[in-house]
Amino acid sequence: MMSAELVRCEMQSYVCCQGILGLQTNVVAFDWPYGQRVPATSHEDYSRCKVRLVLNVASDAEILRRFGAAAHPAAGKYHYLSGLPGADAVLYRRPLLFGSELLLGVERVVAGSPTIWVNPPYYRLVKFRIMNLHSVGFFLADLATLLLWRAGLAPLHCSAFKWNNRAVVVFAPSNTGKTLTTMKMCESPEARFVAEDIAISDGGSAYSVPWTSTFRYYEAVDARLGVRIERLAKKVVPWIEFLPLVRAKPITEFLQQERICDKAQVTDVVVLERGPAAVLQEPRAATLRRIKNLNRMEFNFKRTLIINAFEYFNPQLDVNGAESLEADILCKLVSTAQTCRIVRAESPLDYPRLLREFLA
Numbered sequence: 001m002m003s004a005e006l007v008r009c010e011m012q013s014y015v016c017c018q019g020i021l022g023l024q025t026n027v028v029a030f031d032w033p034y035g036q037r038v039p040a041t042s043h044e045d046y047s048r049c050k051v052r053l054v055l056n057v058a059s060d061a062e063i064l065r066r067f068g069a070a071a072h073p074a075a076g077k078y079h080y081l082s083g084l085p086g087a088d089a090v091l092y093r094r095p096l097l098f099g100s101e102l103l104l105g106v107e108r109v110v111a112g113s114p115t116i117w118v119n120p121p122y123y124r125l126v127k128f129r130i131m132n133l134h135s136v137g138f139f140l141a142d143l144a145t146l147l148l149w150r151a152g153l154a155p156l157h158c159s160a161f162k163w164n165n166r167a168v169v170v171f172a173p174s175n176t177g178k179t180l181t182t183m184k185m186c187e188s189p190e191a192r193f194v195a196e197d198i199a200i201s202d203g204g205s206a207y208s209v210p211w212t213s214t215f216r217y218y219e220a221v222d223a224r225l226g227v228r229i230e231r232l233a234k235k236v237v238p239w240i241e242f243l244p245l246v247r248a249k250p251i252t253e254f255l256q257q258e259r260i261c262d263k264a265q266v267t268d269v270v271v272l273e274r275g276p277a278a279v280l281q282e283p284r285a286a287t288l289r290r291i292k293n294l295n296r297m298e299f300n301f302k303r304t305l306i307i308n309a310f311e312y313f314n315p316q317l318d319v320n321g322a323e324s325l326e327a328d329i330l331c332k333l334v335s336t337a338q339t340c341r342i343v344r345a346e347s348p349l350d351y352p353r354l355l356r357e358f359l360a
Contacts, residue, residue, distance in 0.1 A: 013046035022049035035211035142301030167264035177348025203332030
């Protein structure tokens with residue numbers, strides 16, 4: 001979640017996945033699906049990332065000046081967006097109140113080095129996906145997903161850890177227990193942490209995206225009083241889930257930095273299910289079908305209005321072609337792993353025990 005308070009600063013660099021995904025922004029404490037509480041880093045670390053995004057919160061005048069051609073009345077229209085064929089820039093412009101507007105301009109997506117310009121009202125007010133209106137954080141995540149695919153990399157909705165000389169990637173439907181499983185496995189000295197909600201893969205290795213912090217939802221991991229009160233409040237008033245009540249802690253509050261593994265060669269692919277306790281070998285084709293389904297639920301950028309507008313004005317973006325690259329990477333991941341297994345348990349707290357048994 002992003003804070004309702006907008007604080008701007010000089011441009012700072014952040015790396016969400018070492019050597020893979022970086023973000024520069026002038027927003028203090030910017031959170032998005034690829035990272036909460038990401039520590040600032042050097043421009044050199046950022047420049048080494050294969051996929052680099054830039055987010056600027058700027059004034060209306062600066063955005064309209066920069067996207068003057070797209071804002072021209074003669075420009076093509078796509079819902080609330082405008083652009084020129086082949087211009088590699090689009091502008092979202094929507095009236096708000098008393099002459100104010102929601103403004104979001106995006107440029108250089110086709111070139112692979114996108115910069116997003118957004119005005120303060122858009123940043124402050126648009127927090128979620130509401131029909132065709134997406135928050136800056138969600139839009140950046142969708143854009144990162146598309147660019148990763150074009151770079152030959154696939155984000156994975158998974159958790160992952162190393163256990164001695166093996167590296168296990170864990171998939172499961174949301175709220176099944178993949179995050180809790182990896183966090184409990186990493187309590188053992190034999191384990192090293194790779195990811196708890198999102199990893200990135202080239203089909204052979206899993207690259208760590210360590211700053212996602214969804215483990216805060218589990219009392220067995222994050223037992224702070226404020227977090228316990230927040231969980232209780234959400235049970236009584238479910239919509240409180242959309243409010244940023246307690247600031248997420250980073251993974252380094254739970255594990256030492258040296259126990260975070262930036263890259264691991266995948267040896268085992270595991271799918272968690274609820275049911276009578278069992279560890280089952282699964283045909284690779286069935287595993288591939290499952291993880292394609294789970295990834296589609298998490299990374300659904302084809303619904304993003306701005307990306308669709310970009311492809312409309314710039315057909316070379318080829319969204320469907322990028323999606324086919326994901327299928328190739330996931331197929332490679334499953335086919336090169338040593339094992340593909342289903343792990344079933346009635347309680348999510350039982351998954352770690354079953355995993356330890358078959359990894360022994």
